[in-house]
Amino acid sequence: MRSNNKTKRPQGGTFNRNQTPPKQFKVTEGGELLLFLLDKLSPQGRNSIKSLLAHGQVSVDDRVEKLYNHPLKPGQIVTIRKDRTTVAPVLVGLKILFEDDDLIVINKDTGLLSIATEKETELTAYRQLTAHVRLHDPKNRIFVLHRLDRDTSGVMIFAKSERVQQKMQDGWKDxxxxxxxxxxxxxxxxxxxxxxxxxxxxxxxxxxxxxxxxxxxxxxxxxxxxxxxxxxxxxxxxxxxxxxxxxxxxxxxxxxxxxxxxxxxxxxxxxxxxxxxxxxVLAFEHPTSGQVMRFETDIPKxxxxxxxxxxx
The missing domain is CATH 3.30.2350.10 (Pseudouridine synthase)
Structure with a gap:
């Protein structure tokens, strides 16, 4: 199954005259995103700014960013939109092959971490897919089923609920x-x-x-x-x-x-x-439908x- 992608993701947002123009701020020194926003949007409160982040209204260098502790670097541009719009962040280093209510199947490029350790804050497959599922609901989460080394590419699955994660991990061998x-x-x-x-x-x-x-x-x-x-x-x-x-x-x-x-x-x-x-290649039995799904990718050139x- 090379392409069975149920997801149609918009590739970017549009701006019309009825929308409030976005605010933009240039980062002059490193720090965390939430603290930067608290400073620039003062006297706006912490809860109000967290709501902006949760609803995808904050972008860093044109990438929607929802993590409070996202590290900022000098020279980056932080954009805040007044209007809540569903803008899909561009996925870097991965391609979604399939998505439904239970699972996301991706093809991960070499060089991309599956999930960060406590000491790493860089872009990962986990973090990007978390932002992806939260476009529809800020409470949505994804759950790790297995990992690939940073420099190994290929097919990976993530669960979209703890129930599915538990079921698949418990019966992984079968x-x-x-x-x-x-x-x-x-x-x-x-x-x-x-x-x-x-x-x-x-x-x-x-x-x-x-x-x-x-x-x-x-x-x-x-x-x-x-x-x-x-x-x-x-x-x-x-x-x-x-x-x-x-x-x-x-x-x-x-x-x-x-x-x-x-x-x-x-x-x-x-x-x-x-x-x-x-x-x-990764083939598995779908945790809800029981259907056997098979995903095959090309051998790297x-x-x-x-x-x-x-x-x-």
Whole structure:
């Protein structure tokens, strides 16, 4: 299912003569958005300004921003509109493949965080989708079902309620019917298909590694098949039987063919600035309808470009 998008999102707002012209302020020093607005809109009260944010009436550099603690940088332009209009923020680094009352399925680009840690305040898939669902109701939320590493691209699902999140996480192994990645790895993988099984553990520096002692860590099973290969790289189709942190990256290192550009897990080459890993296919049973849904994305062109015929 490459394109089954029920959502029609407006790409921007229009301004007519009957609307009140927006107010604009230039940021001169760093700080949080709410404090900036309290200063610029004084004597307007805190609750009134929070309402402006909740209703999508505040933009930073033309992007609707609803987070009170959004960090501002000098030179940015903050715009406040008097009229409540439904303006969809432009989505950066992701594309919505499907959306209904229960789920949002996206194709995430490399470089975009799935969700931020406590120390990170940058743009994430989670934050953008939260703003997206709050266009219809400021109380709407989204819930994380699984994650992709920042430098891994591909298909992800988010739940739109805690009920759906709980149901899918509790039955994840049965609900998810297919989870297939493509990996560009170093060297020619001679065995055309195989399975890697180990127990994954984590060091104090948060790096995962394999133990081959039964039950010494979290059991991880990865199946692979060679799609294409030359003397420098192999393109693999990788199916996950389990979904552990950094599982494919560790198992490819165990295989002796680390993922391209993955210095953390043994790569010696860097054919491009991203990680050579893409979540290509995700199929699952819909939590409400029971229908099996399958989403497939293209193999990144950067991966395929490593197999162009060399000049004779």
């Amino acid at each position: 609900i998810v019917k297919e989870r297939m990645y493509v990996a560009l790895v170093e060297g020619m993988v001679k065995k055309t298909q195989g399975t890697i099984s180990s127990w994954l553990k984590e060091t104090s520096t948060l790096k995962m590694y394999s133990s081959f002692t039964p039950n010494d860590g979290q059991h991880a099973v990865t199946h692979y098949k060679v799609i294409q290969a030359n003397r420098n790289y192999s393109l693999l189709e990788v199916h996950l039987e389990t979904g552990r942190k950094n599982q494919i990256r560790v198992h490819m290192q165990d295989l002796g063919h680390p993922i391209a550009s993955d210095k953390k897990y043994g790569s010696k080459t860097k054919p491009f600035s991203r990680l050579g890993l893409h979540a290509r 950067q991966f395929l470009s490593q197999f162009r015929e060399e000049p004779k």
